[in-house]
Amino acid sequence: MIFRKTSAQFQFIWRFFRKYKALLWVGIVTLFFIDVLEVFPPLILGWTIDALTERSTPDVFLHYALIYVAVLTFQAVGRYIWRMTLVKASLLTGRDLREEIVAKIFRLPIAQLQRERAGDLVSLSTNDTEAVRMVLSGGVIVLTDAIFYFITIPVAMFWLSPKLTLLTFLPLPLIPYLVFKCEGLIRFWFEKVQENFSQMSAHAQESLAGHKLIQAFVAEEERAGQFKDLGEDYLRKSLKLARIQGFLGPSLDFVMSLSLIMLVWFVYPMIFDGALSVGVFVAFQRFVQKLIWPMEAVGLAVGFYQRSKASSGRLIKLLEQPDENEVLNLHTANESLPTKGSIEVVSQHDRSKESSNPVAIRINHLTFRYPGRHQPAIDDISFELPAGKRLAILGEIGSGKSTLLALLLKFHPVHRGQIFIADKDIVDWQTHELRNIISYVPQDVFLFKDLVSENISLSESEKSVEEAKLVKAATRARIHSEIVKMDEGYSTVLQERGSNLSGGQRQRMGIARALVKNAPLLLVDDSLSAVDYETEAAIVQEFDRFRGQTTELFVSHRVSLALRSDLVIYMHAGRISELGSPAELYKNRGRFYNLCVRQGMSPEVGSDDEVTLV
Template identity: 35%
Template sequence: SSMRVDYYVRETLFEKFLRLPPKFYDRHKTGDLMARATNDITAMRMMFGRALIMAVDASVLTVIGISIMIRTIDLRLTLVSCIPFPVIAILSVFFGKMIYSRFMAVQEGFSKLSDATQETFSGIQIVKSYVQEKGEIEKFTNLSEDYVQKNIRLVKLWGMFFPLITALSGVSLAISLWYGGTMVIKNQISLGDLIAQTSYVGMLVWPMVSIGWVVNIIERGLASLRRINQILEEEEVPEVKTKEKIVELTGNVKIKDLNFTYPGAEVKALENINLNISKGQTIGVIGRTGSGKSTLARLLTRLYKVPDGKIFIDGHDINKIPYEVLRKDMAMVPQETFLFSTTIKENIAYGKSDASMEEIIEAAKLAKIHDTIMNFPQKYETIVGERGLSLSGGQRQRVTLARALLMNPKIIILDDALSAVDANTEREILEGLKSYMKQRTSIIISHRIIAVKDADLIIVLDNGRIVEQGTHEELLRNEGVYYKIYKRQTLEEKILSENE
């Protein structure tokens, strides 16, 4: 049954992780979440398994033993023999609270250790590039020492508690022999009764000793259960409740007086954004780093909570559109790519597992990655490694782009999705996507003019505000922020071409 509890909690916790909003992952580290999903669940399973069995076993033996002593020997002798029991109960409560708090500290230490290990493995190339192996070893050693010290504090407490319980069980036996011997001398009970009494008390030694084990395991389990409940009590992405039946999107987007501030931040990431995008229109978004470009993309895909009445798709408030519909008809290719540790084919087909090989190849061709894949020995069956590290940054971005294109969305958002490829490759990819984008609403976010210059409408963001909008030619004539970016990038390209 404890394994069933383990299975249920583990599955429930994993499902909960998938339903939590991005802001949750902004506040929690991967190592801490991994510790809760492994170590804490194991401690909880021990509580519902071994501790429960031991508690039932001890309780049954104690009740039966005391009942037999009262009925067959003597009530007074039985009560005197049970004098240590209240002391054991008080000690269990006292030590239980201390074990709980110290085990919480142990688990938090393990979370920090797991997080540091995971972070080092993920950034191993950076660690080696900057020759920081000694620094990472020192950091790991400090965390390990802290974890060991917290465990030692817990073990010391347990080392005091268990002998105390054992000693008190011995006291109970000694009291039985002393008081029972007195009663035998006074002929109040027979010698046989005394021998039987001491045998019964001896049988109760194990239940009394097991109390220490049970308290230890239960307090550890409760500490872990609290850490798991902290996750389960987190606010999920709310379910959409609407009378309207929305089954698909066509691609008309309207943004009205949108303001947004990240949780915990004081400065607005976006301020007074107004924009109308018609179905099939291509919109370019450009601006300096930190101007709010990616924030706009995250809100359009509802990765963060959008204020009501600010973003509409096909006339529907985005908060009223079911997630399944939004995810089905809208795709975003982020700048920070992520590939799973599987084949290129499975990575491209991640959002459409029933896709045919022809569809996968067509998406790869649109993303200009097909020829590269065909040069690999295993072609589409090539394993990309953890996070796709066996591929270059540009190759990972193009595989990610192919994954989004395969979804055939009504709205596609490219959030600096080709920043890792060179300008010529980016030009080729965008040129090849023109006919694809004509059939759907497209939002191209980039820091390069070349990526957005052919858009039907270009908006320029600066400090979270739209400071300019228009076509490429109109914005150049205005000689504003866009014009300055254009001049700078043109000069940079000229210098690079001369150096070549």
């Protein structure tokens, strides 16, 4: 009744557990063997007491003692076996579940990850997976043990005295009623507790990530008060859940205690009349006490199952979300796609086999809106960028510059025929294949709490990268001289998010990371904003040394970089306001000219590159 194969939750749980069904069956069979042996200690005790009253010889007591020791020995070995099998299966299943949940999180679309709270995802991959694992460990074990107790103990009791067995079982119909009343409440309040835990995790994560801002605005007390309110709400709901769970176990104990009271009341005269021996009474009393555990086990199993049912529902909801590739292909579901297998998926190991030649980009009447927004972020833009050329994209904040780079990275779906990279429609590119030919430096460079070398070599699948390759990339990014001054050089462990580095150092670390990848297409999203003009000029000069080997797209608010580009696009309200070489746009005296004047710069020479406006 508790576990039904027809339920989605049970099918979800069993999908992970069946991989280790061999361990499961060994553990269950061993557990049954132990529960069969549980019948003998009360019987041996009863026989011993009757032997005492009959003044039997010492050999009889020795015989019973040896049997008792043998039973306990076999039980000890059996308990070790089922713990090593069932608990091991549970831990392995929990590992598999966590790996699948984390892998699913990484496959979610970028847009959905941005909408999700980090605390919810942390709770799903920790608390919820642990709740499901516990039903495979504690839940299965205690329920199986309870079932076997109900199979073996009543049989032994009926063998001793059918009349007393029926008398003892009179209060038992109360048990299903109590279990039914409590299981729904346990599931309801556990869902509330998990939701509240997610809110606490999200609040803590946001507070830790923004601790500098909180301190700068002296908002520590306000944030601490908000967390305190969440914590008190969590405590209130947890206590409510604990009261319900705490009520179920003692209630079942009370029912079994009623059976024991009835047993004593009716057996007392039978012993004095000689209709029942003291040994049988003691054995029967021990059997009734042993039935208290399966009653508690039923309550524990219900609690484990209801918690796992709530958590598995949340996990199933996550796993049913479409993957990034499914979302990206949604817009082209009714369009002609290449046959399966016609596009080779390129792993990081195979990147070295790819052509390192720069790639051309063509944008054809591209329009894009973020979900839930009426105003397009990109509004009917078109241009071509030949392979090996440099494009600088300028414009006001919110004009669509970063969105364009996100679309080139296939972070959001577009329609067929709007973006072409290397003469292939972006819809036909496999996501990993496309991103393997792109080096990307985001606006906010993220650094892990890891070695400097590991942060720079993030794009490499090998465990280690040649030091010369790291030094070359760091030197081109003008960060090498500052790395070698650190305590351990490239082996220095950065603090979380690289908080022990300046904003300019983090940006240059991100540029070095992109240079190590050395992909045919380089996308840089305003990642020189935190460096001074002298350092920026030195970095751009390094890029100029390898001009033509990589197709480059730079988003920037500084015209110094744009003046060294082959093509400049000035965006305004999601549209291309101006497009051409730096000299051409400067002569037109439009928005680009005004920006140059404000920053006190102008092109020294013109440029007539192969750039066409479609």
